[in-house]
Amino acid sequence: MDALNHLQSFVLSAETGSFSAAARRLGLTPAAVSKNVARLETSLGLRLFQRSTRRLTLTEGGERFLQQIGGPLGALHDAINEAAGEGGPPSGILKISMAPSFGRRYVLPLLAEFVRRYPGVVPDCHLDNRPVDLVGEGFDAAIGGGIELTPGVVARELGPIYIVATASPAFMQGKAMPAHPQDLAPFDGVVRRSAGSGRLRNWILRDGNGGEGLAECRPRAIFDDPEAMAQAAIDGIGVALLPMPHALPHLRSGALIRLLPGWRADSGPLSLYYPSKKLLPAKTRVFVDFIVGQFREQDFAGLMVPD
Template sequence: MESFGSIECFVRSAEGGSFAEAARHLSLTPAAVGKSVAKLEARLGVRLFQRSTRRLTLTEAGKLFLEEVSGSLTTIQNAVANLASAEGRPVGTLKVSMGTVFGNRYVVPLLGEFLKRFPDINPDWHFDNRQVDLIGQGFDAAIGGGFELPQGVVARKLAPAHRILLASPEYLAKRKPVVAPEDLSVCNGILIRSPQTG
């Protein structure tokens, strides 16, 4: 794994066209930047720059490496800056999946107070009655039942979910009594089907 400092020296040198320009940006000496880039080249086993007395020019390998790492470097720098500026406060996007009824009834009423308490959180809340792939879809949390939990994911019981079967007295008066679950197969009804199992 290459050090963050060496990669940053490489990117700044490529952007500025010289070790001196990168050194000014990084508050280092040009010699320190040059040495860091040389170590990076040695570890990678390729030349990243063609050096002349006036300018640095990227080699083909250098161009390819720069394309691969420059976006990631910006992402890492932004992440470090966000953590540093947060001063220990929660910050960033909180992506949560929850059922529509539960979310509307119990979570949405708490949103105003939540945002007052945690103003640096950007809620990305998904109200949907379906299972989600917590890891694959990038969810931080999910509220619901029937999730297959990947290894390392923690679950906590919030409350029991009760299902109640209802029928009007008029409907029941015209049918044989329902005494066992199998008796429901001959009843008319408005059913909620699981999209996963049918």
């Protein structure tokens, strides 16, 4: 198991940026982790880190090596844990990716019950507005939309995501309410930048009766996070086209009002993604079942369908 320990020391040191942080995760001393990495470098004949007193930085070769082993190492750990814990309770680090604002509002409130049911499982939550490579980056699960279903990844749909036009009551005071998406053109807008392309997002709204139109405002403020967009709209900066999970709480409170009732854009489903494996680790299996069950109990799919 020495080679496996060396690889694990390297991966955790790269993820945390220090031998000390990796040592805390592994239950070792920083000196032992440093020695494991040094032995790995010797066996590979490759320098993996640039070392400084403040932080470790991966070399180009180290970056490439990390990408190559991240997925296979995770699969190997899963196989070992499955064999060692067969018949026992689920356990281990569960690496999860989710969007920050969605995760805080809809997923994190569920984790207290999850860890109560499965005390041996430790959620390792990564909140980021980017689609992740589940297999390549060693994630056990991800919750979001638009993640590419590459070979080795499966998805369980949690509910639809629709985009609706919103604004604050104060912003709309004295203004004519729009009747068609094209009527939004003269309004200041709180717009979103696509994380992938960097371009501003535009939406085609449809009314369910065959009508459609481009919903495009004058950009007044640009964000890459829908919760920040919602707050900017509440503050009266402009009209915001928001995903229903982010709009709904503010529509209910009255902080935002719905523009163009009956019009919406389909942004695709929200899904729970996880690597497809013949022997799915128990920690992943119970998390998938728990999240799917909780979203079904709370009728997330029904709540997200606008009138």
